[in-house]
Amino acid sequence: MHHFNASRREFLRLSSLLSSAGALGVAAPFALNLATMGSAAAQGNxxxxxxxxxxxxxxxxxxxxxxxxxxxxxxxxxxxxxxxxxxxxxxxxxxxxxxxxxxxxxxxxxxxxxxxxxxxxxxxxxxxxxxxxxxxxxxxxxxxxxxxxxxxxxxxxxxxxxxxxxxxxxxxxxxxxxxxxxxxxxxxxxxxxxxxxxxxxxxxxxxxxxxxxxxxxxxxxxxxxxxAVAIAGLSGSLYGSTTAGATLRNIITGDTANYFQKEHAAVTNRAISAQSMLAPAMAxxxxxxxxxxxxxxxxxxxxxxxxxxxxxxxxxxxxxxxxxxxxxxxxxxxxxxxxxxxxxxxxxxxxxxxxxxxxxxxxxxxxxxxxxxxxxxxxxxxxxxxxxxxxxxxxxxxxxxxxxxxxxxxxxxxxxxxxxxxxxxxxxxxxxxxxxxxxxxxxxxxxxxxxxxxxxxxxxxxxxxxxxxxxxxxxxxxxxx
Incomplete structure (x- = not known):
């Protein structure tokens, strides 16, 4: 069983893995990147x-x-x-x-x-x-x-x-x-x-x-x-307001000092960016x-x-x-x-x-x-x-x-x-x-x-x-x- 380490250092390490690749990123430790590079080389083309x-x-x-x-x-x-x-x-x-x-x-x-x-x-x-x-x-x-x-x-x-x-x-x-x-x-x-x-x-x-x-x-x-499933309410009119969507986006994606809110924002940004890429790419x-x-x-x-x-x-x-x-x-x-x-x-x-x-x-x-x-x-x-x-x-x-x-x-x-x-x-x-x-x-x-x-x-x-x-x-x- 893996026990959760609640220390601040461990939390920051895990969070950095989850969000290190940016809005579209997937956590990829350096060792794993080396493994995948080896895989690509083995495949040739x-x-x-x-x-x-x-x-x-x-x-x-x-x-x-x-x-x-x-x-x-x-x-x-x-x-x-x-x-x-x-x-x-x-x-x-x-x-x-x-x-x-x-x-x-x-x-x-x-x-x-x-x-x-x-x-x-x-x-x-x-x-x-x-x-x-x-x-x-x-x-x-x-x-x-x-x-x-x-x-x-x-x-x-x-x-x-x-x-x-x-x-x-x-x-x-x-x-x-x-x-x-x-x-x-x-x-x-x-x-x-x-x-x-x-x-x-x-x-x-x-x-x-x-x-x-x-x-x-x-x-x-x-x-x-x-x-791709979009997050509702981020565009167009929300509750009759044309500006509420932008406000909602700022709330759920904005940076914060709170670690949990920070990770939630990173995940939400990934979801928004991924949906915006996948939707037009799909036939x-x-x-x-x-x-x-x-x-x-x-x-x-x-x-x-x-x-x-x-x-x-x-x-x-x-x-x-x-x-x-x-x-x-x-x-x-x-x-x-x-x-x-x-x-x-x-x-x-x-x-x-x-x-x-x-x-x-x-x-x-x-x-x-x-x-x-x-x-x-x-x-x-x-x-x-x-x-x-x-x-x-x-x-x-x-x-x-x-x-x-x-x-x-x-x-x-x-x-x-x-x-x-x-x-x-x-x-x-x-x-x-x-x-x-x-x-x-x-x-x-x-x-x-x-x-x-x-x-x-x-x-x-x-x-x-x-x-x-x-x-x-x-x-x-x-x-x-």
Whole structure:
């Protein structure tokens, strides 16, 4: 635990780090600047652009109905376990059935097995088939490679607070349970921010505060659906007065001898300056800019509806379109959707959630193909994450908390149309079943993240710094990029 040092000297030191770079600055200690300079030199050409987008599915997506093994043995096990006597049975129809699962054919054969994805994801199937999407099987937090016997005997260190939503969300994003200070997206931003003219636009969330984007020096910049959020009342008429706005600005940004007021003013000045830069740099939404997403079809009702996730990704695309005006070469983004804690009514709830997911990813893929005349698909990679997977067994019409899960990586640089990692045996009581079909991960979050970081331009030393457990795993690069 870090204890707060209330001395005047320590307070001034922390305040200087927070505001040393001026109105647009991000705290960057000299040692960190040296590290980022080394990173830039290692990359060679720093005049390129790359972006990573973390798409987090809050609540824990059920992996067993998202990506399925459909060979005869696997499908028999699947239907046997997931078909219940209740009306809420969560088993999906077979390939070829009305509303059945959608077959996919990975480039790499896995012992004669066949596969499919959820019927609500035809757009994602098309991207997979086109080679711009890959599936990474059975990923989850691990400290060291772990066998079922070691897990049962607790003979190796295990991730803390397994099966807890808040803690595992934090563990996925920031290596530690709830309360973690730094996430691996923010740490990548720390080391690559020197490539950007305005470091404040390095780590950007379109979905509220996320520990994933918190760095030691980089602060995440949060945007709304319309982009940069302005402080109300600083321009125009305020309470019927044309001068009140300027007075308000002076109050909230003026210098003072009080340390807390001084830091508040510095943060406010940064926010005002950042908004004034980002707003005109972003491409407009709609005609002449980044196309508005179409509505998606709710698979349960057949009705069209707006897709909030697609709108978040439109905001990301609008910022990416302004990369040159912002002087951005490396950016990390965060978007999310909730509702995946499907203890009840899973079949209908997940169908709608995955329809939104597929529709939004397809919209983003299409948008990246033509960002104001440039095809950026090779330079932008989106990946999914979630609290954990879910049990293979059903509780009647839903599932309970699990561990390992399957994830998608999408982009032009992805070595797609493949499944990475050994797809787990379908059923119960196998070497990856820690109970009720909850999967013991075979790929760690560190390996998953390190592969993304390697593509993003980080060195081996920097990856070791960002992912503290990666040294425990032989395979540091999973090869999907």
């Amino acid at each position: 720093v005049n390129d652009y790359k972006a990573l987008i973390c798409l987090f599915m809050y609540g824990a997506n059920d992996q067993a109905n998202t990506v399925l093994a459909t060979d005869s043995t696997s499908w028999t096990q699947y239907t046997s376990v997931r078909t219940t006597s209740e009306a809420g049975s969560i088993a999906l129809p077979a390939v070829g059935s009305n509303g059945g699962v959608l077959p996919i054919v990975p480039n790499t054969n896995q012992a004669g097995r066949t596969f499919a994805i959820h019927p609500s994801m035809p757009e994602l199937k098309n991207i997979f088939d086109a080679g711009r999407a890959a599936i990474v099987a059975n990923v989850g937090p691990l400290l060291v490679p772990t066998t079922l016997e070691q897990y049962k005997a607790a003979s190796v260190p295990l991730p803390p607070k397994l099966f807890s939503h808040n803690d595992q969300q934090s563990l996925w994003q920031a290596y530690a349970p709830e309360g973690a200070a730094y996430g691996w997206g923010g740490r990548m931003g720390d080391l690559l921010a020197a490539n950007n003219s305005n470091p404040i636009f390095t780590a950007i969330s379109a979905s509220g505060n996320a520990v994933f984007l918190s760095g030691r020096s980089i602060r995440q910049y949060q945007v709304g659906n319309s982009g 407009v939404a709609g005609a002449g800019g980044i196309a508005n997403p179409s509505q998606y079809t709710n698979p349960n009702t057949g009705l069209l509806a707006n897709n909030a996730l697609a709108i978040q990704l439109q905001t990301v695309a609008r910022i990416i379109a302004g990369r040159n005006a912002l002087g951005a070469k490396r950016q990390v983004f965060f978007v999310s959707m909730g509702g995946f804690d499907t203890h009840d009514a899973q079949r209908t709830a997940q169908a709608d959630l995955l329809a939104k997911l597929s529709h939004a990813i397809a919209y983003f893929d299409t948008t990246m193909a033509n960002v104001m005349g440039s095809d950026l698909r090779q330079q932008v990679t989106l990946f999914t994450a979630s609290d954990f997977g879910r049990t293979f067994t059903s509780n009647g019409d839903g599932t309970d908390h699990g561990w390992g899960s399957h994830h998608f990586v999408v982009g032009g640089a992805v070595k797609g149309k493949d499944i990475y990692g050994n797809f787990p045996v379908t059923g119960l009581k196998h070497t990856q079943d820690v109970g009720s079909g909850s999967l013991l991960p075979q790929i760690s979050v560190d390996q998953y993240g390190a592969t993304l970081a390697n593509w993003f331009g980080l060195s081996t030393t920097q990856i070791n710094d960002i992912f503290p457990n990666i040294i425990n795993f032989n395979n540091r690069n999973l090869g999907f990029l």
